[in-house]
Amino acid sequence: MPYQYPHTIENGLGETIIFLGLEPSAGGDKLIAESFCQPGAGPAMHTHFKQDEVFTVLSGKMGYQILGEEPKMANPGETVFFKRGTPHKFWVEGQEVLHCSGWIQPAHSIEFFLGAVFAAQNKSGKGEPERFDGAYLLTRYASEYDMQDIPWFVKKIILPIVYVVGQLLGKYKHFEGAPEPLK
Structure with a gap:
């Protein structure tokens, strides 16, 4: 499915993702995106079996957790890496909108x-x-x-x-x- 960029999706629950484009790479196309999460929003514990996922916090604070580990926090300027096959979740920590840039590689589906x-x-x-x-x-x-x-x-x-x-x-x-x- 070819997409026109930027391509925005919203779930009506406080999460917005703006897909900015694909960046060709030896490890497979890297899908570049920005995300915005409202306080109280964020995905449940999930796994991408075939993709690595990276977020850099631009503003707000991100709470995140890898299954079996204690929750952690990322502040503006900090980057969080979720290796493929690793169950993880993240959320807005505090009352400020969480704004991140990041990528998923390889993009696949x-x-x-x-x-x-x-x-x-x-x-x-x-x-x-x-x-x-x-x-x-x-x-x-x-x-x-x-x-x-x-x-x-x-x-x-x-x-x-x-x-x-x-x-x-x-x-x-x-x-x-x-x-x-x-x-």
Whole structure:
């Protein structure tokens, strides 16, 4: 899916990402972005299995945590690196909007995936994506992304069943042309 840059997505819950463009690199295209998080916003514990992610705090304060470690904080000018395969989360620490610059490498399907997750959150009007869209994304792209807070039984049994029901009901026409998941 070719995108025009800059490309902005918002989840209606206080998170905005502006994708600025792709930078060719020997390690795979690097997707350059800026993000803004309102106080109280930030993604749940998640994993990118195939990508490294870097944030540099421009303003505000970032709380962040790697699964199994104590929470830490990053101030303006500080950079946080999340290595691929490392479960992590971040949030706004304090009452000031968190503004970061950063990148994800290699880009793979992240722009599509995050855009679809944000759209599904907007569709549901709450933190979780709309049921069928969430099942589609978390089942189809399970080799690339994971959400640690979702119980194993739900991820391995319930979501795949909802995904199949969604296929039978024709719920995924808006995902036509979606990138193939990486194995």
